[in-house]
Amino acid sequence: MKKTILTSVVLCMVLVSVAQNPIIKHIFTADPSPIVYKDTLFLYTGHDTASVTATNYKMPDWHVFSTTDMVNWKDHGALLSPATFSWATGDAYAAQCIERNGKFYWFVSTFHKKDSNSNGGAAIGVAVSDRPTGPFKDAIGKALITNEMTKDKPHAWDDIDPTVFIDDDKQAYLYWGNGSCKWVKLKENMIETEGPITVTEVKNFIEGPWLYKRKGLYYLVYAGRGTKPEMIEYATSNSPTGPWNYQGIIQENVPNSFTTHPGIIDYKGKSYFFYHNGSLPTGGSYRRSVCVDYMYYNADGTIQKIIQTVEGVKPVSK
Template structure:
């Protein structure tokens, strides 16, 4: 009942205000966003707050991956690494904030294991699989628990740096192999003003930036600037000012298709479900701009701005069902090797994709791969809103089992141009069917 109450509140209130930007992922709780651009795609690595995390205790066991080409429709790729990938880690909690960087065709994931230092994994693809190349921590100062939240930047001269730390700030110079370092661990005598944790190091032009989670609580995103990758750092204020609407934040910043985006996290999805506090966070994103002198224009709180779509979405291809702009109430899970499905589909829930381009001729057919043990369910294909015009109805009957998928199809009424696309789900009660992928033809 609680989930349906939240969906009802959202459907009749927040969705009506398109400029009120809620978290970009709703099917899982995630935090500590780490964007990475590779080729034409923005990859978003996150930590993962489990659904049963209770109160002020974190429950974090693996790291997730999402991707997008338009900033509003995101595809989930599931867990790409976990604590189990480190043979030297003997714990099932503590998978905190990571960052992934690419060098010479390899993808390096820097992973804090709370209380056990910082490890590193490597893969040949941004999707993984990620493996531990050294079999031990890259950094572990056993005299304290400061070693969390690594960030890595490769400078123009090829020298790579890793920063990290809470409440103190540290850095090392990484070697070319990206899995070892030379010299000592450097500790700053004093961190930038308001610094708490979650540093994000990057370069723009000749200037170096260090964004970070500011002193809690409430917690915003502060930043500092320098003419050198190793400081000294001059505090410049806030990218996002602290607000009572959230008690935590964590920055990730990336340039993508001519714009700069700042990512963080909030408790805004949790607030749709309960007023009680639990460490179940959700990732947000916003466009970020610079002043002429290189300083950053302050970004309003996530819900006070609109994240605009970069380019229309192409539906004339196989689209994974876990690609969406909105899907609150739904869940995702693995199904086979490197495949995800949408599950926990209940009567009245829906998927929304923003800015779908039907082209000049429109689509004639909707195809969907589904699996069900129930008869009498339906997917209604709508445009422009969850209650918008129905352009097609796909009946979904039993396929024999929840893992026996059938490719079903229905005719579509002709629609041209760009519209938001909704799949609304109807049937008897909860767990109507599982949804693998879809396509328009």
């Protein structure tokens, strides 16, 4: 009996030691956004603080984490919140940070106060810093995108989940949306739009877009399927503005959460797929946790199905 108990204890210790996912365990995190800067991977996330019985989100701020080996993560704290923006109210929804010309631009989605500039509804703002870990401040003193700028959907929360991409020709693009996928060019200063906002046709698109380029092919990865729980699907194009060729589902439903959100990055010779689920103790759809697994491509550039694991990824050299 003692031998059986000892074996069970050792087995549990082994399982815990290899159970990397979720990668952040001391708080609930969501909507991962990775970037690489000077040999370090920085991960920007939302922060879920809703109660166990809550039926809606409570997300007071955004956190930044960093790693140089993909297994040990440093929490730099809550470095931005809707309170940073004088025009904002409500929760800290999905966001993405990107570096350009030595500055870091953190595009965020939250809600706009009812004032002379807006009747409310979801809005996208941008914060700026000289460092990936801040301090960040409101870059323009107003929202970059307001609900009044987009009229294709009747609901007030269609302007969320920004993703930003800078092409090889230095042109920057902002994609976002809930229920429809919208895009607009950004000026080089990253705080002004250039040209009209366009609604683009993307099959099964719901929310959470992630735009990037690989070997001359553009990828638009997003939460889709039109029903909950969400799955991650993607489309490809020969242009950053489409038209988009639907490629299918790459991530099935995640455990214990009806949302999921992609964040994709190449780091030290590997491709990584970040997402969130509700697998931590007391976790759920409003108490989510960020995970990471490997991402692989076929020879023709299509993405292989993401294999969700508890083990996560292996350490890489510093």
